[in-house]
Amino acid sequence: xxxxxxxxQDKTNSSSPFRGLGSNKLGLFLISLLLSFQLQAQVxxxxxxxxxxxxxxxxxxxxxxxxxxKKDFQNIKSLGCDVIRLPINLFYMxxxxxxxxxDPLMYEFLDQAVNWAEELQMYLILDNHTTDDLASKNAxxxxxxxxxWVQMAEHYKNRSxxxxxxxxxxxxxxxxxxxxxKIQQAAITAIRTVDTKHTLVVGGASFNSYTELAAxxxxxxxxxxxxxxxxxxFVFTHQGASWPSPSMTxxxxxxxxxxxxxxxxxxxxxxxxxxxxxxxNYKNEGTLAKxxxxxxxxxxxxxxRNVKVYCGEFGVYIPNSPNADRNYWYQEVRKYLEAKxxxxxxxxxxxxxxxxxxxxxxxxxxxxxxxxxxxxxxTAPTQQTYTLRADSVGFPIYTDYVGEKxxxxxxxxxxxxxFYATDKPNNGKYCLAWSGSGQxxxxxxxxxxxxxxxxxxxxxxxxxxxxxxxxxxxKFHLRFTDTKTSASDHPWRMNFTMDETTAKWDGKWHKVxxxxxxxxxxxxxxxxxxxxxxxxxxxxxxxFEIVAEQASLAGKTFWFDNxxxxxxxxxxxxxxxxxxxxxxxxxKKLKFNIFPNPVYNQATISYSITDNEPVNISLLNxxxxxxxxxxxxxxxxxxxxxxxxxxxxxxxxxxxCRLAVSDKISQCKMIVM
Numbered sequence: 001x002x003x004x005x006x007x008x009q010d011k012t013n014s015s016s017p018f019r020g021l022g023s024n025k026l027g028l029f030l031i032s033l034l035l036s037f038q039l040q041a042q043v044x045x046x047x048x049x050x051x052x053x054x055x056x057x058x059x060x061x062x063x064x065x066x067x068x069x070k071k072d073f074q075n076i077k078s079l080g081c082d083v084i085r086l087p088i089n090l091f092y093m094x095x096x097x098x099x100x101x102x103d104p105l106m107y108e109f110l111d112q113a114v115n116w117a118e119e120l121q122m123y124l125i126l127d128n129h130t131t132d133d134l135a136s137k138n139a140x141x142x143x144x145x146x147x148x149w150v151q152m153a154e155h156y157k158n159r160s161x162x163x164x165x166x167x168x169x170x171x172x173x174x175x176x177x178x179x180x181x182k183i184q185q186a187a188i189t190a191i192r193t194v195d196t197k198h199t200l201v202v203g204g205a206s207f208n209s210y211t212e213l214a215a216x217x218x219x220x221x222x223x224x225x226x227x228x229x230x231x232x233x234f235v236f237t238h239q240g241a242s243w244p245s246p247s248m249t250x251x252x253x254x255x256x257x258x259x260x261x262x263x264x265x266x267x268x269x270x271x272x273x274x275x276x277x278x279x280x281n282y283k284n285e286g287t288l289a290k291x292x293x294x295x296x297x298x299x300x301x302x303x304x305r306n307v308k309v310y311c312g313e314f315g316v317y318i319p320n321s322p323n324a325d326r327n328y329w330y331q332e333v334r335k336y337l338e339a340k341x342x343x344x345x346x347x348x349x350x351x352x353x354x355x356x357x358x359x360x361x362x363x364x365x366x367x368x369x370x371x372x373x374x375x376x377x378x379t380a381p382t383q384q385t386y387t388l389r390a391d392s393v394g395f396p397i398y399t400d401y402v403g404e405k406x407x408x409x410x411x412x413x414x415x416x417x418x419f420y421a422t423d424k425p426n427n428g429k430y431c432l433a434w435s436g437s438g439q440x441x442x443x444x445x446x447x448x449x450x451x452x453x454x455x456x457x458x459x460x461x462x463x464x465x466x467x468x469x470x471x472x473x474x475k476f477h478l479r480f481t482d483t484k485t486s487a488s489d490h491p492w493r494m495n496f497t498m499d500e501t502t503a504k505w506d507g508k509w510h511k512v513x514x515x516x517x518x519x520x521x522x523x524x525x526x527x528x529x530x531x532x533x534x535x536x537x538x539x540x541x542x543x544f545e546i547v548a549e550q551a552s553l554a555g556k557t558f559w560f561d562n563x564x565x566x567x568x569x570x571x572x573x574x575x576x577x578x579x580x581x582x583x584x585x586x587x588k589k590l591k592f593n594i595f596p597n598p599v600y601n602q603a604t605i606s607y608s609i610t611d612n613e614p615v616n617i618s619l620l621n622x623x624x625x626x627x628x629x630x631x632x633x634x635x636x637x638x639x640x641x642x643x644x645x646x647x648x649x650x651x652x653x654x655x656x657c658r659l660a661v662s663d664k665i666s667q668c669k670m671i672v673m
Contacts, residue, residue: 469504617629
């Protein structure tokens with residue numbers, strides 16, 4: 001706002017409410033007035049992190065909620081952060097078209113994160129981080145946004161002002177900011193029909209580029225924060241990254257700022273690409289002055305519109321970037337953002353752009369990259385030296401949730417893994433359902449950090465769990481895998497074969513108590529097969545897995561509950577009913593057809609479902625391995641006609657097209673390519 005001397009004179013005439021103010025008082029009043037306008041454009045929070053890889057899953061059932069706890073929020077706050085941006089694959093947390101009803105399970109988890117943020121008085125940005133193909137390139141984007149955000153706003157409208165809604169992360173593709181601006185307005189309007197209280201985070205297209213901010217319409221809503229992302233110069237921040245096109249995995253040791261003596265040559269794989277051109281021009285683009293000039297674009301937008309602006313993402317990919325240069329970039333970008341009064345959340349907390357040392361277990365008390373934490377102006381806690389100590393008491397691996405300090409690491413191989421199945425659990429609220437896995441598919445629990453189980457093994461501890469199966473004759477492996485400690489070492493296995501000599505697959509829960517001494521060495525796969533050599537190390541166990549080692553388990557389901565290591569056989573069967581989980585739906589109701597068959601390049605897949613259910617349509621080879629997933633979504637009851645174009649990798653031959661509804665094998669069709 002500009003105030004001219006003439007305005008002051010006009011306001012001090014006899015009819016003005018300013019009449020009677022002396023020059024000093026008038027000066028103070030004007031300073032206060034100017035400050036009030038300035039403060040209108042300031043954001044309530046200052047600095048924070050993106051908490052990635054938590055709610056960024058393909059469904060609510062895949063969220064590993066125990067990956068982060070209230071303690072992690074406390075740790076982040078102790079660094080000096082007052083905001084967490086929480087990426088959520090929001091569209092995937094619904095039952096899909098046409099209603100996009102949010103899964104109550106997602107709310108169950110997210111509500112707890114909201115509680116922690118409010119208790120700690122930290123801001124929490126609920127970021128709709130739905131992937132590109134389902135979001136930015138969705139022809140029905142406006143409709144879907146309105147549906148999901150009205151639900152979210154209704155659910156959280158009475159929560160504190162610490163909660164913010166970010167409408168959509170990084171709109172991109174062919175979606176222009178002009179078109180996106182109108183869609184974003186529709187989402188704003190929809191939210192405000194329910195919630196006029198909470199701040200909304202909005203941004204431009206082209207991956208939330210700072211250059212697109214000025215192209216956004218002037219929104220009438222005065223409770224908005226405008227966001228942009230900053231990853232310049234890109235060949236520095238993304239060297240080693242596989243997801244750009246072309247892949248930049250071969251690019252390494254690009255310095256910042258530009259230094260002719262240390263500048264790498266262009267990798268042969270990138271010759272003739274835009275990356276090669278960017279490297280040639282890096283002496284102009286890879287400078288601090290250039291970086292500041294780009295941030296100035298966002299700062300100028302902030303000033304010209306007198307709006308709140310914040311940098312939602314900025315960072316440098318760890319693997320191939322020089323650590324000192326990376327830290328310097330963070331320091332200078334952070335300092336300049338703050339000089340321009342632009343708050344920020346760095347991408348990310350843990351992971352490829354995170355705050356922890358390269359290749360570490362990312363433990364807060366042991367593995368923080370202290371120079372980086374300092375460069376970000378955060379409070380660097382004293383780090384301790386981590387020593388792996390032998391576990392002296394048992395611990396849970398799965399009891400409604402994956403155990404703490406474990407990472408889910410399964411590969412369903414065409415099947416499904418549901419950690420929150422409500423299929424008559426024996427203990428607690430949920431059980432783990434493993435269905436339709438191809439051969440070598442796994443349910444995995446990665447110990448982070450590794451476990452020393454030597455003392456438990458010597459004290460005759462056991463793996464205790466409940467199991468239920470519906471497939472007589474089936475078998476699978478229970479497996480502990482140790483840590484590959486050197487180039488000459490291998491990840492050795494200790495196996496136990498589960499079959500009907502241990503538990504009957506009769507649709508009923510059975511308790512299993514397996515002393516660790518009953519596991520036997522099973523060799524190692526390490527890009528080649530290595531026979532058992534007596535080298536498995538109980539002092540360095542990397543993971544526990546359930547593996548379809550012997551054959552595909554297509555059409556078969558197993559349930560697990562209350563998996564733990566303990567030294568007392570006290571588990572009991574509480575749920576005594578028979579539950580097979582197989583409910584064959586009549587073919588005449590399914591109307592499952594594929595036309596034409598043989599399939600040359602395209603086909604129409606027609607089917608019907610009778611309820612609001614998860615649907616999976618997959619193409620399998622005759623060994624039961626999934627070659628392509630055609631449909632994997634929650635759908636409402638009705639008739640469906642899917643136009644399918646086969647993947648280029650599918651060769652001529654005979655295949656099976658499998659329709660599974662609610663994880664139950666319903667129909668299979670033999671098709672010829």
